[in-house]
Amino acid sequence: MITLASDFGSPYPAAMKGVLLQRTDARLVDVAHDFPRQDVRTAAFWLREVLPYFPPATHLVVVDPGVGTDRDAIVLRAGDHTFVGPDNGVLVPAATRLAGSENLECYTVDEAALEPVEPTAPVESIDGESPQRPPGGRSNTFHGRDVFAPAAAAVHEADPAALDSLEWLEPTAIDVDLTLPTPTLDGERAVGEVLVVDGFGNAITNVPGSYLEGRARIVANGDAIPVGDTFAAVPAGERLATVGSHGYVELDVNRGRGDDAFGLAPGDRVVLEPEGGEKAA
Numbered sequence: 001m002i003t004l005a006s007d008f009g010s011p012y013p014a015a016m017k018g019v020l021l022q023r024t025d026a027r028l029v030d031v032a033h034d035f036p037r038q039d040v041r042t043a044a045f046w047l048r049e050v051l052p053y054f055p056p057a058t059h060l061v062v063v064d065p066g067v068g069t070d071r072d073a074i075v076l077r078a079g080d081h082t083f084v085g086p087d088n089g090v091l092v093p094a095a096t097r098l099a100g101s102e103n104l105e106c107y108t109v110d111e112a113a114l115e116p117v118e119p120t121a122p123v124e125s126i127d128g129e130s131p132q133r134p135p136g137g138r139s140n141t142f143h144g145r146d147v148f149a150p151a152a153a154a155v156h157e158a159d160p161a162a163l164d165s166l167e168w169l170e171p172t173a174i175d176v177d178l179t180l181p182t183p184t185l186d187g188e189r190a191v192g193e194v195l196v197v198d199g200f201g202n203a204i205t206n207v208p209g210s211y212l213e214g215r216a217r218i219v220a221n222g223d224a225i226p227v228g229d230t231f232a233a234v235p236a237g238e239r240l241a242t243v244g245s246h247g248y249v250e251l252d253v254n255r256g257r258g259d260d261a262f263g264l265a266p267g268d269r270v271v272l273e274p275e276g277g278e279k280a281a
Helices: 012-023 040-053 092-099 143-157 160-165 258-262
Strands: 002-006 028-032 058-062 073-078 081-086 104-109 169-172 184-186 189-197 203-208 217-220 223-226 239-243 248-253 269-275
Touching (some): 002 012, 002 040, 002 143, 012 028, 012 143, 028 040, 040 058, 040 092, 040 189, 058 143, 073 143, 073 160, 081 143, 092 104, 104 160, 160 169, 189 248, 203 258, 203 269, 239 258, 248 258
Parallel strands (some): 002 028, 002 058, 058 081
Antiparallel strands (some): 073 081, 073 104, 104 169, 184 189, 189 203, 217 223, 217 269
């Protein structure tokens, strides 16, 4: 299969799928196309949490604020998985979780050597003028369609163990790494930050969930709140701290938005300290 992930929303992913379907009969699976626009770190976090649940696949990822610049297009081989996308760090956390940093193989894509992307039907003229096709079939603003999709299709059709046999791939080193920040644990005090806020408004920190073990209540940025194993451990509308499915401490509201209630956004500092009391069920 080929998975697709981007910050494109709609309809741009459809054009990428069109290119893929011209060149491969792979099963296409959407991961997400609503990542925050141009937010490489948030996309990297979610890909790291989601992609390890997939069987071996080619992962096409386009969150690319540097599209059209001199940033490289790369292919990463991570064990039985292969990643195609921009060299801006977005691929690295997921690939590292799948195979370990020491086992990654990185290749630069020679964009000029890729087979150009063309529509399957002639482009109609408008008032006698035909829309200008970009040189070599590659635009400066849509590498998802014109570079990454054809590269992903070709990689999917190739032997994963012999990517260096593809003439348009050149072995290289990862130019841009991306390491998600780690918290500081000082005795019973944890200083971290919000990594992401999910669609429910849960403020997901980088503090490991083990911090909450045995604690009934904590103080989060000066506010005392209960610790619960589930959202329903507190009445609807009440705040709490819990451990999310990813294993990190979340600051949440039962049937509400934790980001609003705690006044938090991705990147904000979070200080957690213990407070006594019985743990919520």
